[in-house]
Amino acid sequence: MREVFFYLFAFLSVAFAVVSVTHRNVIKGGLSLLASFVALGAVYFTAGAEFIGIVQVIVYGGAIVVLYLFALMTMDLKSFGKEPLRTVSLAVGGAVSLFLLLSILYAGYSFYEGSVPATISGAKELALPLFYRFLLPFEVVSVLLLVATVGAVAVGRREE
Amino acid sequence: MTPFDFFVLSGLLFAVGLFGVIVRRNVISLFFSLELLLNSANVLLVGFSKLHGNLFGEVFVFFVLAVAAAEAAVGLAIVVALYRYRKSVNTEDFSILRW
Numbered sequence: 654m655r656e657v658f659f660y661l662f663a664f665l666s667v668a669f670a671v672v673s674v675t676h677r678n679v680i681k682g683g684l685s686l687l688a689s690f691v692a693l694g695a696v697y698f699t700a701g702a703e704f705i706g707i708v709q710v711i712v713y714g715g716a717i718v719v720l721y722l723f724a725l726m727t728m729d730l731k732s733f734g735k736e737p738l739r740t741v742s743l744a745v746g747g748a749v750s751l752f753l754l755l756s757i758l759y760a761g762y763s764f765y766e767g768s769v770p771a772t773i774s775g776a777k778e779l780a781l782p783l784f785y786r787f788l789l790p791f792e793v794v795s796v797l798l799l800v801a802t803v804g805a806v807a808v809g810r811r812e813e
Numbered sequence: 814m815t816p817f818d819f820f821v822l823s824g825l826l827f828a829v830g831l832f833g834v835i836v837r838r839n840v841i842s843l844f845f846s847l848e849l850l851l852n853s854a855n856v857l858l859v860g861f862s863k864l865h866g867n868l869f870g871e872v873f874v875f876f877v878l879a880v881a882a883a884e885a886a887v888g889l890a891i892v893v894a895l896y897r898y899r900k901s902v903n904t905e906d907f908s909i910l911r912w
Contacts, residue, residue, distance in 0.1 A: 655814070656814050659814050659818065660818075663818070663821075663822045666822070666826070667822070667825045667826060667829065670825075670826055670829045670830070670849050671829055673845050673849075674829055674830070674832060674833035674836075674837070674842070674845065674846055674849070675833075679839060679841050679842060682841075682842060682845060683841075683845065686845050686848065686849075689849075690848075690852070693852055693855075693856070696822070696856070697859055699814075700814075700819075700859055700860065700863055701863060702859045702862070702863065702871055702874075704871070705855075705859055705871050705874050705875070708875065708878055709855075709878070712878045712879075712881075712882055713848070713852070713878070713881075716882055716885075717848065717881065717882060717885045720885055720886065720889060721841060721844065721845070721885070721889065724841075724889045724892065724893055725841060727893060728893075728896055728902065732900060732901070733839065733901075733902060733903070736837065736838045736839060736903070737838075738836075742835060742836050743836055745835060746831070746832045746834075746835030746836040747832065749831060749835060750827075750828035750829070750831040750832040750835070751828065753824070753827060753828055753831060754824045754825065754827070754828040757820060757823065757824035757827065758820060758821065758824055760820070761816070761817050761819075761820025761821075761824075762817070764815070764816035764817050764820065764864075765815060765817045766815070767815060767816060767864075768814065768815055768816075769814055769815070769816055769819075769860065769863045769864050770863065770864075770866065772863065772866065774862075774868055774871060778868060779868055779871060779872065779875070781868075782867075782868050782869060782872050783872050783875065786869075786872075787872050787876075790876060794876055794879045794880070797879070797880065797883055798879060798882070798883055800883075801882075801883030801884075801886050801887050802886065804887050804890070805886040805887050805889070805890040806890070808887065808890040808891055808894055809889075809890035809893050809894055811897070
């Protein structure tokens with residue numbers, strides 16, 4: 654049962670990712686990116702990473718993609734214009750990404766055997782390493798978020 | 814599921830994201846592709862964390878999520894400021910630093 658849902662949501666995630674990259678309309682691309690991230694959260698759930706799945710849906714789906722869509726609302730979508738598709742960039746992009754896909758699969762081929770154990774890691778299990786072993790990085794990340802908030806407001810502010 | 818399945822999912826997401834980074838000319842679409850690249854790394858981190866039975870990989874995914882949120886906020890502020898300045902989000906219009 655776990656495998657079925659893993660393959661289903663993995664397929665959905667990749668399919669929506671393809672749509673979000675190739676669609677000409679940016680709003681539809683953003684919405685399919687949202688669907689891709691939610692499906693990826695479901696993939697984390699099937700792998701047993703419960704807390705990461707929830708955080709993926711909240712942060713990526715609820716915060717980041719919605720932030721992009723809000724920023725798109727302040728722009729004039731009609732002024733975006735057509736993107737000319739160049740054969741050269743299509744060929745280069747296809748070749749480079751295919752090469753990288755093949756090299757990632759080649760690197761992972763030694764892990765073809767074996768199975769991932771079905772352990773559940775919720776918030777309780779994740780809290781122990783996060784707040785003992787990685788306490789300093791956690792605090793640094795909180796400072797980073799503050800700096801990013803102040804910096805985003807400072808950069809995006811309208812000049813008087 | 815085998816660990817190789819995580820490799821396949823991660824590789825496919827990375828390939829799609831890299832294709833978008835190279836082909837698209839719209840800055841917002843470039844950001845979408847960048848998020849896909851970050852997510853493909855997260856998939857492998859979760860998979861290996863499960864395979865090895867310790868949670869350090871998932872803690873790292875948590876940090877990646879926080880950094881991605883910061884990157885999205887600052888990057889979008891820059892894009893909105895650029896749009897106000899140039900009235901365009903096409904990367905080919907941002908060529909004032911080129912000589």
